[in-house]
Amino acid sequence: MHSLWWETCKIQERQTLEKDLETQVLVIGGGMAGILTAYQLQKSGKKVLVLEANRIGSGQTGNTTAKITSQHGLCYHGFLKKIGAEKARLYARGNQAAIQEYENIIKTEQISCDFEKQSSFVYGKSRADLEAEAQAAAFLGLPASLVRENLTLPFPVWGAVKFQNQAQFHPLKFLHALSEHLVIYEHSPVYKVEENTAYTKYGTVKAEQIIFTCHIPFLNFPGAYFARIHQERSYVLALEHGMKTNGMYIGSGEHGFSFRNYGPYLLLGGMGHRTGEDASLPKYQQLRNLAAKWFPKSKELCCWSAQDGITSDGIPYIGPYAKGKQNWYVAAGFQKWGMSTSMVAAMLLRDFILERENPWEAVFSPKRFSTADLSFLCKEGGHSVKGLTRQLLADFQKTGKPPVCPHLGCQLTWNPEEESWDCPCHGSRFDKHGNLLNGPAQTSLSPSCSLKK
Ligand SMILES: Cc1cc2nc3c(=O)[nH]c(=O)nc-3n(C[C@H](O)[C@H](O)[C@H](O)COP(=O)(O)OP(=O)(O)OC[C@H]3O[C@@H](n4cnc5c(N)ncnc54)[C@H](O)[C@@H]3O)c2cc1C
Ligand code: FES
Incomplete structure (x- = not known):
């Protein structure tokens, strides 16, 4: 893929x-x-x-999906409460400065990378959440407003928080x-x-x-x-004949969908989950079903996935x-x-x-x-214990030696759609032959592991 x-x-x-x-x-x-x-x-x-x-x-x-924006979900209302106005403003300013720096570098180095200014939107169904976020972001000096009209989405929502003058590009x-x-x-x-x-x-x-x-x-x-970091995966389809959006969109909840255009294509993203967990439901198929419902004339060009690190705060x-x-x-x-x-x-x-x-x-x-770190570490510890316990049980049942993560020994989960072994503890991944795909593990699987799915 x-x-x-x-x-x-x-x-x-x-x-x-x-x-x-x-x-x-x-x-x-x-x-x-x-x-x-x-x-x-x-x-x-x-x-x-x-x-x-x-x-x-x-x-x-x-x-x-290569959106360059300081709008990171509905983060600013939470930041105001958790880290205070001064730090929240620094976070906002840093990320706004980052957009400007991309533009400067692209101009100075004359880089052709399909960079274009776009508005970004976080859409949602909760009026209270969106209003609170729009207010917090505007208070922090961000180009934020609450919008209810002209949202290019294939389903109804209450509205969205819009940030003007953000950007998208071709990352490679x-x-x-x-x-x-x-x-x-x-x-x-x-x-x-x-x-x-x-x-x-x-x-x-x-x-x-x-x-x-x-x-x-x-x-x-x-x-x-x-x-101190766990990994979460999400999935993307590139569609021909999808829809033309008037910006870059993402849903406010944990399971919101992402939309942006690249030239004639629509990138539809979503189905996020913690790496190594929730592998039972076919993620690409679910996205394909939604694409067929929302954009019946669309045709899939390619699909892919990625994961990223999540911290406690x-x-x-x-x-x-x-x-x-x-x-x-x-x-x-x-x-x-x-x-x-x-x-x-x-x-x-x-x-x-x-x-x-x-x-x-x-x-x-x-x-x-x-204190957020403490509860995060406890939760993370819980995930590791779960992964390690599964390994002990499987060993105990003597059903053949199950694949075990070379990082710290958690039992790996088979991810049938991506044909990979994924670790629920800290997110390492291995291909179907056991070759290392993602760390923190540093080595491929031991040849003595049975890779029975
Ligand atoms: C589905 C999805 C969509 C996303 N969309 C957006 C978006 O629209 N906008 C946005 O801002 N962010 C987005 N992100 C997040 C963004 O893609 C990542 O945060 C970013 O790419 C991370 O970059 P990185 O350089 O940290 O990691 P990577 O790109 O993974 O680079 C790390 C590199 O280190 C190398 N490496 C690892 N171990 C070693 C070693 N031991 N020795 C030498 N090299 C090593 C790896 O091979 C790799 O090339 C998205 C994430 C996902 C999952
Ligand atoms: S045990 Fe840490 S990534 Fe698998």
Whole structure:
């Protein structure tokens, strides 16, 4: 399954790291966060090198829906209550600045990536929720309003919160152009980082600063990011003869649908769930049924899926990696809004490394820990215990050794639609042959695992 982005963009392959090198800044992971960070630092005069496990853009970035917006669901009303007006305003400003920065880079570098300004909408049925969000967002200085007319949706809703002057683009055309002048090694997974040195199978890189933009850090400790972030998957269909929208849409609830156009195509997204859970109902089929109902003349061009990291307070972790690791940095947990927040990360991490002040630090700091984190950790612990218990039971029943996640030993769930083994604990995934697809696991499945579905 290839996304529309991979169907319409070729990125030239880069060589594998086969020697020992030194650089000023090492970026681990060549998705949107990594490439933007590398670009910002190189532009600021730093010598930068990117190590990518597979191909650049081959992670979640090549499978996104690529809306660039500061409207992240109905987040601002909640932020006002949970983190206060000052931090909520910084979050809003950072993401608005990110949209502007995309536009500046695209103009300066003359990148052809189908970037277009669009309004974004969060639609819903609850008048109270939408009114509260529109009010909160406007109070924070965002270009927000409440709208009830001219919503291009295939079903009735009460209304929507609209943000003007947001944007959409082709993520891989952008990534490709931006990466052209960067030093990148592909097919070079980092398996160990010790102080200033990262290790791959055929070579090492020694750097003054190391940045982890690998979606979820693969080291368990320090930082324990695997326990502070869980993964959620969603599914997308690209349809011909769908509908022409007047902006980018997403539903307000957990199970809302996403709509945007790319040229003549309509991208219909939804069916989100925690990775490794709820695999019984066929997600693509459900989306196809809805497409047939809403757009009877539509024809599917391609379908794909992706997952993203969710944090306890709905805010990504961007900043210094952990206590005692002075020269390590991280950007992870993008909440399915990593186009704008990858840019926030790139600018914030650049400023950290250049020792410039940046007020956004107060919002995104990975050091933050609250009561919400505690209950999140308990809930996450519950998921892990469930995954581990299932494994013990299956072992006990001696039905053959079930596939077990090499990360921390949870039992994997077969995902029939995507033909993958998915881990409910921290979101690692493996293809039907047991090859690693997504971390935090670092290795493929052991050959002794029975891959009976
Ligand atoms: C269905 C869906 C739709 C979405 N739509 C939107 C949207 O419209 N707008 C929006 O803002 N966000 C959206 N998102 C979220 C957005 O796509 C992600 O937040 C973003 O792509 C994450 O970028 P990243 O660079 O962190 O991760 P990735 O793109 O996954 O990049 C991480 C890279 O690190 C590499 N890597 C991993 N481990 C190692 C290692 N050990 N050594 C070297 N390299 C390594 C991987 O191979 C990968 O290429 C969506 C998410 C989903 C699930
Ligand atoms: S991802 Fe942690 S146990 Fe599977």
